[in-house]
Amino acid sequence: MRTSIATVSLSGSLTEKLTAAARAGFDGVEIFENDLLASPLAPEEVRARCADLGLTIDLYQPMRDIEAVPADEFARNLRRARAKFTLMNRLGADTVLVCSSVSPLAADDDALAAEQLARLADLAQDFGVRVAYEALAWGRHVSTYDHAWRIVEAAGHPALGTCLDSFHILSRGSDPKSIEDIPGEKIFFLQLADAPLPAMDVLQWSRHHRRFPGQGGFDVAGLLRHVLRAGYDGPLSLEVFNDVFRQAxxxxxxxxxxxxxxxxxxxxxxxxxxAPVVPTGVAFAELVTPDAEPVTSLLGALGFARTARHRGKPVELWERGEARVLVNTGSAALPRRRSGGGTPVDGTCLAAVGLESPDPVGAARRAEALLAPVLPRRRAAEDAPLDAVAAPDGTALFLCATNRPRLPDWRGDFVDLPGVTAPRDGVRIDHLSLTQPWHHFDEAVLFHRAVLGLDAQESVDVADPYGLLRSRAVSTADGAVRIPLTVGAAPGDDTAHARHIALATPDVVAAARRFTEAGGHLLPIPANYYDDLAARHEFADGELATYRELGILYDRDAHGVFRHCYTRTVGRVFFELVQRDGGYQGYGAVNAPVRLAAQHAPR
Amino acid sequence: MRTSIATVSLSGSLTEKLTAAARAGFDGVEIFENDLLASPLAPEEVRARCADLGLTIDLYQPMRDIEAVPADEFARNLRRARAKFTLMNRLGADTVLVCSSVSPLAADDDALAAEQLARLADLAQDFGVRVAYEALAWGRHVSTYDHAWRIVEAAGHPALGTCLDSFHILSRGSDPKSIEDIPGEKIFFLQLADAPLPAMDVLQWSRHHRRFPGQGGFDVAGLLRHVLRAGYDGPLSLEVFNDVFRQAxxxxxxxxxxxxxxxxxxxxxxxxxxAPVVPTGVAFAELVTPDAEPVTSLLGALGFARTARHRGKPVELWERGEARVLVNTGSAALPRRRSGGGTPVDGTCLAAVGLESPDPVGAARRAEALLAPVLPRRRAAEDAPLDAVAAPDGTALFLCATNRPRLPDWRGDFVDLPGVTAPRDGVRIDHLSLTQPWHHFDEAVLFHRAVLGLDAQESVDVADPYGLLRSRAVSTADGAVRIPLTVGAAPGDDTAHARHIALATPDVVAAARRFTEAGGHLLPIPANYYDDLAARHEFADGELATYRELGILYDRDAHGVFRHCYTRTVGRVFFELVQRDGGYQGYGAVNAPVRLAAQHAPR
Incomplete structure (x- = not known):
């Protein structure tokens, strides 16, 4: 029989995946949508590349949350499907995978599901496409292969069949015997995967995945209250079996x-x-660099002006609106971070953050009580007494009182440069993305939560072409301070990804244009991404063309809209320009795989 | 309240763990038994070290499978307990953790459990020790904290109390409210841990832990048979979401x-x-080295004689009994393996294995059909046509026909050295332990199973002081070929551990003595290990003293007994001397943590 492999099973760019599959002797591939969106190749180029390699494109996947939904939602789904069938014609792929819906909008109504799938198959047929409907093991109403087949049978459409996936069938413990009752020609596709059994019993959970209190999901405090009420007065002892801690x-x-x-x-x-002293804003971000030129020309293009210099150290202050960036060329300040393999990492890096604090001394006292190293001040006698503590990753956190009477002001250590004023245009630091060393990700989250009084958001997985990343943001309730913490899937990854400074602007299109006009280079985003945006959302005339031209990414949540774009990377730092509208709360995580693939792409 | 941490929560040697706990400001520690067994410090020295560091020893743990067992078993348990209470007096630890039994010998009989725990507490009291009984979440009959407390209450002994562990309570979803019904003074200890929730749902399982068919636990072949019977004739397609493959x-x-x-x-x-051609034995192991002296003096002390040299290459043959080792100083043969961080690794290494094959050509043909690279022969015209394939880790597997008429014999490429005969004493290669690169451990198991027709044993976790290792042996049914494959818990670990050659001898004590008399150095094993052996097993007079003197480790299984000891490491290779009696099937995995700690110990 012919053999095929899903691109999601392999590491790297789409091109690397196709080459590896062909060299290993596969006859075809399933193309995972995200791999295409992140690829700079047009669909026709992917088709030609596959043909050159002797590969057929056996499946395009996945289409999600299609069936058993209200009529208006289904109309939107058909619009999206039409765009995807057009794309599949360009790719030369004739079968599409539709996963059973996980949407809260889906009804538990097999007749409606069958009717809507038949209408989808009608549309597909016009494009010469077959629809393979698969039961996800965690589908909202349809989670078993025999259920999916009953719906396909009821629909009775020649362009609609079923897709069987050994994982979804066997992980639920379904008996695969009844597969024999499905006519072979209605099994449009077969996906094979194995998995370790049992995935995780309580013994494995206990021996490998325990965490320190506050780093997991248990209500350990609630339990402790009961123990104290019982009158226990022995020690509080930590017994934590954890694979990562065993190595750290x-x-x-x-x-x-x-x-x-x-x-x-x-x-x-x-x-x-x-008591915790919650910061009220970002006073500055400090870049340490052995060579200021590349980063200062980037700052210049971003509209920053060099406004002041430190009176005794090789540190410059760059400002735009309320955003302040220190550029430090002092060699003593240059950290030597080490990768998993022990290689020292040099180059421009984001080494310190100044946080506005209503009570810098109180904040430092809490940090010290929570075992954060208080950093030596290494300052001249006339400098302001700036409190600073080290985060677990070594980042210096300065606790600042900028322009506040009766409190020492770091700004006073800087001498204004004559005749320079920073542009006053409402630009501010939106967030600082800090990659973390592998061993201490959960520690970093607890540190920022407990020491700085920030709230932690849900953890999200982000697919980089060369491995999964985990990201979790900590922030103040009003969003004045936002710090996404990110970590790779393995040690050694801790230095594979740069940190970044995101600048909030009221008009990201104007800011992006000004930046490119000033000679800046924005990260190019593949055309496939914009084709997908067009399938997912409706835009005003010309809006999408502008995004496509500049490389602006787009996301929506329940509150509002997020538009963002990226500069090229200098050393180990890059900048992002963002526009938050209507109370959007996230960081565009849905776009991160496309951004990461673009950052890996050869220039 | 006082704070304490279990040594199992931290990485490194016992000394490193104690130092880290003290520096972080903990008041005490729980000492995990395996950490003590692997430590070169005597219990009195551990006690003194803790005192110097300002740490108390709040708990010794764990004691397992004590209660609700038949009388003869309980008598053995009391004997073991007496030895541990003596040890605890030496340590200065006054509380011992007893976990609820997981033994198949344990009866579902609370009255018997209470009676036996009371008798244990009687004995403990004589030593000034308190017994803290804890319900493991996976205990055979006692798995909830309130059940454990009912048994403690029924026992009504002043030296018996309960230990509460937040993991065991919260992982089962028990309501912690009833803790308040336990008198505080009967809660002898409190262990705290958090854990991520949910540990693993089917979505996480699907997105992160899929494997290729044959690399997990599903009956994928069974499912495929049903699909074929249904008449499906589309492609067989792999859809495997796997965190590791995403990086590899x-x-x-x-x-x-x-x-x-x-x-x-x-x-x-x-x-x-x-068809598979199962190998019938190990023809040779080949060491590649830039400097033959250290490894050949080790071979000499092990009783090997240099019997022949290759007619055209810088390769020597060393023999003892049926064990043959090639020592290759050819620079072309020296592999440059890379660690996760990209550092090239040099030094003596086990680079090739010769396997006796009933049909070398057939075996090579199967290997090639299963995509194993067939290695270029790089031989002189007169050399025997030796078939070789590369395993996934790059190890060359030579398919040999030693001393068999009508088949080309590699031995013929070697010229005997005059006047040298190898000792004929029944020594043979018992097993070859091959560490694997992180990314391809499951691949290696499938390769050896499918290509060579070996059987795979269960995977076992082994605790190295600096991280967990996973080990899985592949072997022939008769044990003529045994290859434990081992991998570290993270990338970069792939080169952290040396490979080794285990030599089977009918009398390991004699072999060990001869080795040391010839100037060899056996790996020193801590005295604590032998104290524990004495508590667990009964030995003939002087037997244990001999093991202790030489550094011989001991294990038993249902079939027989295993005795083994280790040489020091040369480059990235060491040797093991083993004696298998009565059909023992394993590799002494229970002793591996002690051996690994000894290998890490400063010399």
Whole structure:
């Protein structure tokens, strides 16, 4: 029989995946939609590349949340499907995978599902496309292969069949015997995968995945309250079996562990810590670099002006609106981060963050009580006494009181450059994305939560072409401080990804234009991404063309809209321009795979 | 309240763990038994070290499978407990953790459990020790904290209390409210841990942990048979979401993927491959080294004689009994393996294995059909035509016909050295332990199973002080060929551990003595290990003293007994001397943590 492999099974760019599949002797591929969206190749080019390699495109996947929905939603789904069938014709792919819906809009109504799938198949037939309907093991109403088949049978459409996936069937413990009752020609596709069994029992969970209190999902504080009420007065002891901690350096893990107990004790009313002092904004981001030229020309193109210099150190202040960036060329400040393999990493990096604090001394006191190293001030006698602590990843966090009477002001250490004024245009730092070392991701989240009083959002997985990333943002309730923390899927990845500074602007299109006119280069985004945007959303005339021209990415949530674009990377830092409208709360995570693929693409 | 941390929560040697705990400000520690067994420090020295660091030893753990067992078993348990209480007196630890039994010998009899725990507490009291009984979430009959407490209450012994562990309580979804009904003074200890929730749902399982067919636990072949009977004739397509494959180089992953389909097709009777040719023994192990001296003096001390040299290459043959080792100083043969961080690794390494094959040509044909690269022969015209294929990790597998008429014999390429005979004493290669690169462990198992027709044993986790290892042996049914494959818990670990050659001898004590008398150095094993052996097993007079003197490790299974010891490491290779008696089937995995800790210990 012919053999095929889904592109999602392999690492790298779409081109690398196709080459690897062909060299290993596969006859065809399934193209995973995200791999196409992130590819700079046009669909026709992908088709030609496959033909050259002797590969057929056996499946395009996946189409989601199509069936058993209200009429207006289904109309939108058909519009989206039409765009995808057009794309499949360009690709030369004749079968599309439709997964059973997980949408809350889907009704538990097999007749409606069959009717809408038949209408989808009608449309597909016009394009010479076959629709293969598959039961996801976690489908909302349809989660077993025999159920999916009953719906396909009821629809009775020649262009509609079923797709069987060994994972979805066997992971549910379904008996595969009844597959024999399905006519072979109605099995449009077969996907094969194995998986370890059992995936995770309580023993494995216990032995490999425990965390320190506050780093998981248990209500450990609630349990502790009951134990205290019982009258227990022995030690609070941590017993944490964890594969990662087994490898991590013992010293930082022990500090992490004790901080978790301090937070837990505070939570249940045992022992008093200095109260949290929540920061009210970002005072500055500090870049350390051995060569200021590349980063200062980038800042120039971004509309920053060099407004001041430190009176005693090789540090310059660059400003635009309320955004401030320090550029430090002092060699003593240059951190030597090490990758998993022990290679020292140099180049421009985001090494320190200044946070506006209503009470810098109080904030530093809490940090110190929670075992954050207080950094030596290394300052001249006349400098403002700036409090700073080290985050677990070594980033210096300065606790600042900018332009506030009666508090020492770091700005006073800088001498204004004559005749320069920063543009006053409402630009500010929206967020600072800080990649974390592999071993201490959960520690970093707990640190920012407990020490700085920030709230942690849900953790999200982001697919980089060369591995999964995990990202979790910490922020203040009003969004004045937002810090997404990101970590790779394995050690060694901790330095594979640059950090970045996102600048909020009221008009990202204008800001992007000004940047390119000033000689800046925005990260190019593949055309396939915009074709998909067009299938998903409706835009005003010319709007999408503008995004496509500039490389602006787009997302919506329940609150509003997010538009964003990226500069090229300098050393280990890049910038993002963002426009948040209508209370959008996220960071465009849905676009991250496309952005990451573009950053990996050869220039 | 006082704070404490279990040594199992931290990485490294016991000394490193204690130091880290003290520096982070913990008041005490729980000492995990395996950490003590692997430590060169005597219990009194551990006690003194803790005192110097300002740490108390709050708990010794764990004691397992004590209660609700038949009388003779309980007598053995009391004997073991007496030894541990003596040890605890030496340590200065006054509380011991007893986990609810998981033994098949345990009866579902709370009264018996209470009675036996009370007798244990009687004994403990004589030593000034308290017993804290804890319900493991996966205990055989006792798995909830309230059940454990009812048994403790029924026992009514002052030296018996309960230990609460937030993981075991919350992972089962138990309501912690009833903890308040336990008198505080009967809660002898509290262990805290958090964990991510949900541990693993089917969505996570599907998105992160799929494998290629034959690399997991599903009956994918069974499913495929049903699909074929239904009349399906489309492609067999692999859709595998896997975090590791997302990072691994696409080329080898694609080959791995297609091999899995070839094996699957053979299994269901689609497509014919050349039949497997199971090897019948190990012809030789080949060490490649830039400097032969250290390894040949080790071989000399092990009783090997240099018997021959290759007629055209810088390769020597060393023999003892039926064990043959080639020492290759040819620079072309020196592999440059790379660690995760990209650092080339040099030094002596186990680079090739000769396997006795009843049909070397047939075996090579199957290997080639299953996409194993056939290695270029690079030989002189007069050399025997030796077939060789590369395993996924790059190890060359030579398919040999030693001393068999009508088949080309590699031995014929070697010229005997005059006047040298190898000792004829029944020594043979018992097993070859091959560490694997991180990305392709499951691939390696499938390769050895499918290509060589070996059987795969269960996978076992082994705790190295600096991370968990996973080990899975492949072997012939008769044990003539045994290859444990081992991989670290993270990339970069692939080169952290040396490979080794285990030599089977009928008398390991004599072999060990001869080795040390010849100037060899055996790996020193901590005295704590032998104290524990004495608590677990009964030995003949002087037997244990001999093991202790030489550093011989001991294990038993249902079939027989295993005794083994290790040489020091040369480059990236060491040797093991083993004695298998009574059909023992394993590799002494229970002793691996002690051996690994000893290998990490500073010399």
């Amino acid at each position: 350096e013992a010293g930082p893990t022990a500090v992490d562990a004790r901080r978790s107990l301090l937070v837990l004790q505070e939570e249940v009313g045992l022992g008093a810590l200095p | 180089e696409a080329g080898p992953t694609a080959v791995d993927a297609r091999r899995s389909l070839l094996v699957l097709q053979e299994e269901v009777g689609l497509g014919a491959l050349p």
